Amino acid sequence: MTPATSAMATEPGRTVERNSARARWFHAAVYLTVLVLMGTGWWLTLGQEGRPSPLAAVTGLPDAEIHTAVGWALTAIAVAGPALGLRGAKALLVDSARFRRSDLHWAAGWPKAVFTGRFARHEGRFDPGQRIANLVMVALLLALIVSGIGLWAVSGGPAFVWFNRIHRWATYAITPVILGHILIAAGVLPGYRGVWRAMHLGGRLRRGDAARVWPGWLERTTRGR
Amino acid sequence: MKPKLLALSAVGVLALALAACGEDAEDGGASGGDGPTVAIVQPADGDALSAPFAFEVDSSEDLGPTDTGAHHVHLYVDGDDSVYEVIEAGNGEEVEISADSPILEGLEDGEHTLNVSLRHADHSAAGAEDEITVMFGEAGPGNADDPGDVGDGY
Incomplete structure (x- = not known):
């Protein structure tokens, strides 16, 4: 980072705080554990059990044990x-579950806007696609956690078969959602350039990026400043 | 729910996690008594082996794929249970341990211990183990004295 961009990233007038430090640490803890779980889970699912993954080779622990512990x-x-x-947590769920008719207009223009950055206006703290992803990820992570505890609790037998099915299908469903979330949040796509700052380092992103992706939220946040 | 109640729930979950860590230690004792059993049927103790070789275990439990909820067996070498072959059949049914098995990767010729550990479907130890000593080597006859060696077709 050059001195100029560093100054811009921290200058309060040109940037806006999107997420608090607590929210960022929580998000980081979730995604670090989920990435390890996805890696070891898919390693086992793809028939590599018994052959240590790179993480298992480093730790000296079997992938199944790493998966359970994490x-x-x-x-x-x-x-x-x-x-x-x-x-x-309440705000995340409430803001994610609130949809308006105008969100349909946003959704219709989204495929093109991903590349052009010209998103239709929406009023939410999260954009409509993000809201759907939030709800799907929360529901599927809960399904994975509950079924994972079930797998551990019963160890085997008929109930294990059902917990295993839930765990497996929830994994199939959540994997593309998480990969899509990473692709968007990483800012690789032109429309989402710069949004990675919302959850990393100081949690501040450029006002221009915020206005492009979350216009209603930016106006409410900065009103009167 | 009040924050304090949620915090107590978090502590409860952590306690469960600790209990989970202790489970293997409690379950992992030697075979015997009224608990489940597992024993290596073939190869025999002292056999000379080369890949592929036939392998068979006998267990008090039905063995099968993990997604059926049945027990299975982890086969590993020299006590290193981080690298293993999953054995999902036994009790009269033999399986082939092929040359590309993870337990044979980088294994030097010479005397080694073959370990088996009976596992629940979730891979936790079920409390039964067995081991034999075998000789691995290029010149080894496999278990050629066994006419049912599944490696014969290769």
């Missing part, structure tokens, strides 16, 4: 996060 870590994060940040 699954418990995600469970603890999923319980402790909302417990310590109840207001934030």
Whole structure:
């Protein structure tokens, strides 16, 4: 980062804080555990069990054990996060579940806007696609956590078969959603350039990026400043 | 739900996690008594082997793929249970351990221990283990004394 861009990234007048430090740490804890779980889970699903993945080779632990241990870590994060940040968790769900008729206009122009950056206006804290992704990810992560605890609790037998099916199908469903989320959040697509700053480092992104992706939220956030 | 109640729930989950860590230690004892059993049927203790070789276990439990909820067996070498072959059949049915099995990768010729551990469908230890000593090497006859060696067709 050059001195000029560094100054721009931290200059309050040209940037706006999108997420608090607590929200960013929670998000980081979730995605780090989920990435390990996806990696080890798919390794096992693709028939590599018994052959150590790069992570298993480094740690000296079997992938199945890593998957179970990190699954418990995600469970603890999923319980402790909302417990310590109840207001934030409630806001995430409420803001994600609120849709307006005008969101249809946004959705119709989205495929093109991903490349041009000319998104239709929406009023949400999250854009309509992000809201759907939020709800789907929360529901599927809960399904994975509950079925994972079920797999551990019963160890085997008929109930295991059902927990295994839920766990497997939830994995199939959440994988493309998470990959899509990473693609968008990484800012690789022109329309979403710069949005990665919302969840990393200081959680501040350029006002121009915020106005392009979350115009209604930016106006409410900066009103009177 | 009140924040304090949620925090208590988090502690409860952590306690469960700790209990999970302790489970293997409790379950992982030697075979015997009224618990489940597993034993290596072939190869025999002291056999000379080369890949592929036939392998068979006998267990008190039905064995099968993990997605059926049945038990299975982890086969590993020299006590290193981080690299293993999953054995989903036994009790009269033999399986072939092929040359590309992870347990044979980088294995030097010479004397080695073959370990088996009976596992629940979720891969946690079911509390039964067995081991034999075998000799691996290019010149090894496999279990050629076994007419049912599944490697014969190769």
